Amino acid sequence: MNNKDMKDLIKKARKLAKPFRVTDDKFRLKDIDPGDTLDLTSEDKPRAKEALAMGVDVLAELQDMLYAQDRWAVLLIFQAMDAAGKDGAIKHVMSGVNPQGCQVFSFKAPTSEDLDHDYLWRCMKCLPERGRIGIFNRSYYEETLVVRVHREFLEHQKLPPDLITKDIWKDRFQDIRSFERYLTRNGVVIRKFFLHVSNKEQKKRFLERIEEPEKNWKFSANDTKERQHWDDYMEAYEDMIQNTTTKAAPWYVVPADNKWFTRAVVAAAVIEALADLDLHYPKVSEAKLKELAVAKQALQAGK
Ligand code: ATP
Ligand code: MG
Numbered sequence: 023m024n025n026k027d028m029k030d031l032i033k034k035a036r037k038l039a040k041p042f043r044v045t046d047d048k049f050r051l052k053d054i055d056p057g058d059t060l061d062l063t064s065e066d067k068p069r070a071k072e073a074l075a076m077g078v079d080v081l082a083e084l085q086d087m088l089y090a091q092d093r094w095a096v097l098l099i100f101q102a103m104d105a106a107g108k109d110g111a112i113k114h115v116m117s118g119v120n121p122q123g124c125q126v127f128s129f130k131a132p133t134s135e136d137l138d139h140d141y142l143w144r145c146m147k148c149l150p151e152r153g154r155i156g157i158f159n160r161s162y163y164e165e166t167l168v169v170r171v172h173r174e175f176l177e178h179q180k181l182p183p184d185l186i187t188k189d190i191w192k193d194r195f196q197d198i199r200s201f202e203r204y205l206t207r208n209g210v211v212i213r214k215f216f217l218h219v220s221n222k223e224q225k226k227r228f229l230e231r232i233e234e235p236e237k238n239w240k241f242s243a244n245d246t247k248e249r250q251h252w253d254d255y256m257e258a259y260e261d262m263i264q265n266t267t268t269k270a271a272p273w274y275v276v277p278a279d280n281k282w283f284t285r286a287v288v289a290a291a292v293i294e295a296l297a298d299l300d301l302h303y304p305k306v307s308e309a310k311l312k313e314l315a316v317a318k319q320a321l322q323a324g325k
Contacts, residue, residue: 023083032297035080035293035297038286042054042275042276042277043272043273043291044274045269045272050260051259056218056220056279058283059277060283067282070286071282074115074286077286077290078114078115081119081293082118082119082120084293085120085296086123087301088123088155088296089120089153091304092153093153094210094301095150095155095156096150096156096210096211096292096295097210097211098155098158098214099157101167101215101217102215102278103219103248103255104242105227105231105240106218106278107219107281107284108217109159110285111215111217111288112159114285115285115288115289115292116157119155123153123154124154124156125150125151125154125156125157126156126159127156127158129144129158130160137178137179141165141179142201150210163214163262165194166194166198167255170191170258171255191261195266199266199268203268205271206270206271211295211299213272213291213295214266214267214271214272215273215288216259216263216273217278218275218276218277221252224249225249274291
């Protein structure tokens with residue numbers, strides 16, 4: 023891709039991602055419509071898919087430089103209700119990047135070994151190396167979501183009882199903000215995505231999982247149980263986003279009722295994050311240039 027096309031696409035990506043980045047603590051979830059597709063209609067779907075494909079090319083080029091430069095690490099965090107499309111978004115957005123430069127981790131219910139440690143421990147072990155894009159499919163944010171909605175999970179965390187106060191969620195937000203600030207100061211670029219699906223669309227997708235045999239494996243009866251706590255989850259998500267969106271580690275609340283749109287917005291936000299790093303291939307030293315010239319001569323002389 024030539025430089026002009028790349029610049030052009032980066033500009034478009036910034037424009038697409040911007041409305042969904044949460045910039046202040048007065049954010050309200052109800053202001054974001056899960057069915058939003060901006061001014062694009064379903065007739066624009068093929069064009070959006072094409073744009074995503076081009077976006078994936080840009081991402082691949084940026085990631086190649088990130089890897090070569092070996093200075094920054096990028097951490098992408100995905101949170102959502104079930105069936106919001108986390109897996110599909112991760113799969114499509116990262117489809118063009120070199121697998122060697124990408125590390126994906128899913129965080130499910132903690133194991134007994136995990137519970138023997140502080141809650142960041144299992145995630146810290148999975149942080150991306152410099153030059154890599156790390157993806158967390160769910161994350162330590164579950165500690166302020168599922169654990170908040172189901173207080174009994176907190177009882178199983180083996181915390182000293184004195185530490186379980188009414189301020190526990192506020193404390194967790196503060197600790198997470200500090201942790202992310204620490205990472206940022208170490209060259210880890212953080213972007214967080216909440217894929218915002220509507221209750222109605224989730225129901226539709228669950229029914230598809232039940233009715234279509236090739237989707238049966240995705241269905242878990244527990245998912246329908248969690249639906250009963252929808253409002254509690256939305257409250258927890260809103261509070262979490264308000265308290266943990268920062269300039270350096272912003273949340274994006276991405277409308278998730280239309281998968282093609284969700285993927286385009288996520289790709290755009292990742293492109294924007296990488297473009298902000300002003301990536302370039304490492305400059306080669308004089309000595310290295312000499313070495314290359316000697317090698318070229320030798321090869322051309324048939325040795
Ligand atoms: P899928 O979309 O395929 O269902 P998933 O990410 O929902 O993927 P599951 O196998 O359903 O994967 O497992 C994730 C479950 O683990 C979620 O219900 C989540 O709330 C739970 N979980 C994650 N982290 C924690 C945690 N710290 N404490 C308790 N439960 C957690
Ligand atoms: Mg699940």
